[in-house]
Amino acid sequence: MTALFHSAPSLREEQLPGGAHTSLILRKGQILRLTDIEGGANVSMMMLNPHEKSERLNLPDTLKGQHTARLTTGHCFYSDMGRVLAAIVADSCGWHDPFGGVLNAEETRDRYGSGPYQALRNGFYRNGVDNLLVEMGKWDLGLEDLLMVVNFFSKVTVDEQGRFAFSVDNSRAGDFIELYAPMDVLLVLTALQHPQDPATDYLPKPVQLSWYQADDRQRVSEAMITRGENQRAFDNTQLFAL
Numbered sequence: 001m002t003a004l005f006h007s008a009p010s011l012r013e014e015q016l017p018g019g020a021h022t023s024l025i026l027r028k029g030q031i032l033r034l035t036d037i038e039g040g041a042n043v044s045m046m047m048l049n050p051h052e053k054s055e056r057l058n059l060p061d062t063l064k065g066q067h068t069a070r071l072t073t074g075h076c077f078y079s080d081m082g083r084v085l086a087a088i089v090a091d092s093c094g095w096h097d098p099f100g101g102v103l104n105a106e107e108t109r110d111r112y113g114s115g116p117y118q119a120l121r122n123g124f125y126r127n128g129v130d131n132l133l134v135e136m137g138k139w140d141l142g143l144e145d146l147l148m149v150v151n152f153f154s155k156v157t158v159d160e161q162g163r164f165a166f167s168v169d170n171s172r173a174g175d176f177i178e179l180y181a182p183m184d185v186l187l188v189l190t191a192l193q194h195p196q197d198p199a200t201d202y203l204p205k206p207v208q209l210s211w212y213q214a215d216d217r218q219r220v221s222e223a224m225i226t227r228g229e230n231q232r233a234f235d236n237t238q239l240f241a242l
Contacts, residue, residue: 005089005180005220006031006212013211016043018204019123021131021190023138025050026181029217031089033210036153039173041205042194044102044128044149046136047077047085050186053141055081059098059148065229069158071096071150074226076233083237085185087224090178093171095155099164100195102128102149107195112202125202131190139186152177153207154194166196180220182237 011030015037016022026032034043049055058080066075073091076084088096103111108127115125129146136145155170179187192204214220225231 004178005214005216005223007215011211011213014209016189016191016207016209018191018206019126021126021135021188022209023135023186023188026086026179026185026187026211028181028183029214031178031180031212031214031220032187033090033176033178033208033212034152035176035208035210036093036171036173037206037208039171039175039205040168041171041207042154042192042197043152043207044132044190044192045152046132046147046149046188047079048147048186048188049079049081049083049085050139050184053139053145053186055079055083056147057085057150059150063098065233066227069098070155071098074223076224076230077150078233081236082233083240084182084224084230084233086179086181086187087230088177089180089220089223090176093153093175093177095167095170096177097151097154097156097194098148099156100151100154102132102190102192103195104129108202112200115202126190126192126204128190128192128195131192132188135188135190139188151194154197156194156196164196166194166198168198180214180224182221182224182234183240
C-alpha cells in the first residue's frame with residue numbers, strides 16, 4: 001500500500017550517507033519518509049518518548065499485539081507504556097525486520113575486516129552499536145539505554161526450525177516507507193548493512209529523509225487502526241499527547 005497522507009512540498013530534506021547516523025524528534029502530526037536511494041539499504045532505528053526518555057519502543061508487544069513477525073503498512077510501534085510512538089502509513093517495500101539488531105565493533109571487524117580511520121579517514125568501517133551510542137549521547141543516554149531496533153528495508157524470514165534467512169533483493173532503488181507520529185517521538189538511526197546480510201564487503205547504502213506535515217490527522221489516524229489493540233494504544237496516546 002502506498003497511499004499518501006501529505007502533499008508536496010516537503011518541510012525538509014536530508015540525505016543520510018551509508019555508514020552514517022543521526023537522531024531527530026519527529027513532531028506530533030508529522031510524517032517522515034525514508035527512501036532507499038540505490039537499493040539494498042538498511043536503516044536501524046530506535047524510538048523513544050523525547051519528553052520522558054524512559055518510555056521506549058517495545059518490540060515484543062508491538063509484534064504480539066498485532067500478531068505479526070514482520071512490519072509494514074498499518075502496523076504501529078508500541079511503547080512500553082502502551083502508547084503508539086509511530087505508525088507505518090505508507091510502504092512500497094512491504095517487509096521490515098524486527099529481529100536482526102545491529103553489529104558491534106568486533107562483529108563488524110570479523111565480517112568485513114579491519115577498516116581503521118587512520119587508513120580510510122571518513123570512509124572507516126563503522127558499527128551499529130557505536131553509531132547509535134554516539135547519537136544517544138546527544139540526548140543524555142548511554143549504553144544502559146541501548147534498545148532493540150527495527151531494521152527498515154530488510155526482510156528476514158523464519159523457517160519451521162526457527163532459522164533466519166535474509167532476502168537479498170527485498171528493497172530496490174526508490175522504495176520508501178513513511179512513519180507518522182501521533183505524539184512527539186525521538187528517533188535514533190544509522191544506515192548500515194543488516195547483520196544477516198551475506199555480503200562480505202563493507203558497502204552501506206544511503207537513504208533520503210523527507211519530512212512532511214500530515215494533511216488530515218483524522219484520516220491518517222484512522223489508517224493506524226487496523227485492529228483493536230491499535231485502537232487501545234492510540235487512545236492511550238491521545239490522552240498523553242493532548
